[in-house]
Amino acid sequence: MRPRRPHRDLARGFTLIELLVVIAIIAVLMGILLPAVQKVREAAAKTQSQNNLKQIGLALHNYHDAHHRFPPGYAADTHSAAADPTSLDAPPGWGWGALILPFVEQDALYKQLRLDLPAWDAANAAAVKNAPKVFQNPAAPNASPTVQVTTDTGAALAEWGRSHYVVNNGQDESWGYTRHDLSGIAGTGPFYRNSKTRTADVTDGLSSTVFVGEHTTVSDKTWVGVHPAAASCPVDAARFPFTACDGPATLVMCHSGPAAHEPGVVHPPSFPTCHVCQMYGPWSAGGGNVLFGDGGVRFVPTRINLTTWAALSSMNMGDLPGEW
Numbered sequence: 001m002r003p004r005r006p007h008r009d010l011a012r013g014f015t016l017i018e019l020l021v022v023i024a025i026i027a028v029l030m031g032i033l034l035p036a037v038q039k040v041r042e043a044a045a046k047t048q049s050q051n052n053l054k055q056i057g058l059a060l061h062n063y064h065d066a067h068h069r070f071p072p073g074y075a076a077d078t079h080s081a082a083a084d085p086t087s088l089d090a091p092p093g094w095g096w097g098a099l100i101l102p103f104v105e106q107d108a109l110y111k112q113l114r115l116d117l118p119a120w121d122a123a124n125a126a127a128v129k130n131a132p133k134v135f136q137n138p139a140a141p142n143a144s145p146t147v148q149v150t151t152d153t154g155a156a157l158a159e160w161g162r163s164h165y166v167v168n169n170g171q172d173e174s175w176g177y178t179r180h181d182l183s184g185i186a187g188t189g190p191f192y193r194n195s196k197t198r199t200a201d202v203t204d205g206l207s208s209t210v211f212v213g214e215h216t217t218v219s220d221k222t223w224v225g226v227h228p229a230a231a232s233c234p235v236d237a238a239r240f241p242f243t244a245c246d247g248p249a250t251l252v253m254c255h256s257g258p259a260a261h262e263p264g265v266v267h268p269p270s271f272p273t274c275h276v277c278q279m280y281g282p283w284s285a286g287g288g289n290v291l292f293g294d295g296g297v298r299f300v301p302t303r304i305n306l307t308t309w310a311a312l313s314s315m316n317m318g319d320l321p322g323e324w
Contacts, residue, residue, distance in 0.1 A: 045139035049164075049214060049289050050297045052134050056165060056212055057295040059103035060096075069198050071099040073167055073191035073253050074226040078180045082228070087247060088178055089193070089228035091118040095252040096167050096191060097135060097223025104134045119225040120149075120158045128160045128224045135223045137164035139284070140216045147220035152231035152245040163223040165291075166280065167191035168210040169255040171314050173278060175247035188314040190293065191253055193226075199293075202315040206293030209315045213269070213280035213300075214288045215254065222251050232277040246277040254279050256313035269302060269309065 064070050074095040077083070083090035094115060101110035112127035119128060131145035149158040169175075170189025174182045182192045190197040190211055202209050215221050218240065219232050231245035255278060256269075269280040269288065281288055287301040293315075300309075304324060311321040 042139065045137070046289070049137045049139060052137065053165065053212060053214075053289055053291040053297045054295065055104055055134050056100070057291045057297070059100040060211065061295060062103040063100050064199065069196045070190060071096040072193065072195045073169065073249070074193055075099075076193050076226070076228075078194070084228040084248075086178065087175060087228065087249075088180065089175075089226055089248050091228075092116075093119040093225040093227055095119075095223060095225035097163055097165075097252070098225055101132070104132065106132050106134075119160075120227050125158075128158070131161040132223065135161070135163040135165055137214055137216065140164050143217050147222050149220075149222070149227050149230050149251070150233070151229055152233065157227050157230055160222040160224040163221050163252075164215055164217075165212050166215045166221050166252060166254045167212055168313055169249070169253040171256050171310050171317070173247075173249075173255050173257075175249035188317055189255065190315050193249065197315070202293055204311075204315055204317065204320060207296060208312060208321055209293045210290055210312050211293045212291040213254065214283065214290070215280055216283070218281075219246075219277040220251070226251050234276055240276050243276050250278045256310045269300060269304065 060070055075092055076088070076090040077092070078088040078090055080090040092115065094113075098110075098113060098115075098119070101107065101113075109127060109130055109132065114121065114123045117123055129146050136143070136145075143162060143164070145162055146159050147162050148156060149160055150156055168189040169192050172188055174192040182194070190202060190209065199206065217235060219234050221232070226248045228248055230248040230251060232247070232250040233245040234240040234243045237243075257279075269283065280290075281302070283302055286303075287299050289297055290300045291297050300312075307319075308321045308324045311317070311319040312324075
């Protein structure tokens with residue numbers, strides 16, 4: 001009988017060629033799957049932003065039911081000795097976002113605010129750094145939860161929670177007027193300083209009037225309010241060389257134009273080079289989400305007709321936009 005040979009393991013490792021083939025297959029699969037995953041993430045972020053806007057819209061109407069008017073863009077005692085002589089912005093400065101907190105399931109945070117004191121008072125310093133998710137757009141790139149509120153020269157004033165949503169000031173820019181009462185002169189939109197807009201005031205129709213729009217991180221916006229000495233500046237001045245810092249009101253609101261000092265100039269949403277502090281956007285994927293007064297959320301293309309865009313931004317000018 002012949003002696004048996006010791007058992008040999010017939011398994012062997014990959015050859016270099018086989019390993020390269022496997023790596024190539026994995027690379028191809030990643031090239032196919034990663035864009036698909038990215039599209040799914042973008043779609044989910046878009047849907048979440050739409051849901052945020054719908055929740056904000058419901059909150060605005062619940063506020064209206066409770067107070068018989070929508071919240072002001074922000075509150076200021078323009079007759080106060082502390083009022084800024086140029087803008088008349090003044091304490092307390094609380095914005096629309098702070099005032100609707102009880103209606104967006106943020107009653108606990110609302111109760112932490114000392115609304116009897118200025119928004120920038122030390123007693124409010126901790127609470128105003130919160131960043132409720134309803135004000136955060138998940139599609140916004142690399143956004144910190146807070147913004148540094150500064151003067152136009154960069155002097156620090158406060159640190160407040162960020163918002164990626166701003167209310168509609170209308171066609172004109174109300175922060176360009178030194179007036180105690182802005183209604184009728186610059187208040188062509190539903191929100192401005194000390195606004196008291198009712199549903200009946202929106203004679204162009206709630207479904208035809210922009211209430212809230214998306215604003216990403218090209219300039220800092222906040223849910224908290226307006227500091228009289230503040231400025232809203234582009235976060236990347238080199239990227240937006242034709243954009244100067246704008247007035248304090250642009251911390252919480254935007255407009256479409258034409259402004260009083262720019263007759264005929266309408267700012268298209270998401271214009272990439274200038275006026276980025278006082279308008280919506282910049283948007284990606286061809287447009288952005290906008291909340292209308294009836295609570296509906298619609299996708300507005302960046303190339304919307306500018307006359308139509310201005311009409312959508314006014315609430316009582318009789319300039320109905322028609323189909324778009």
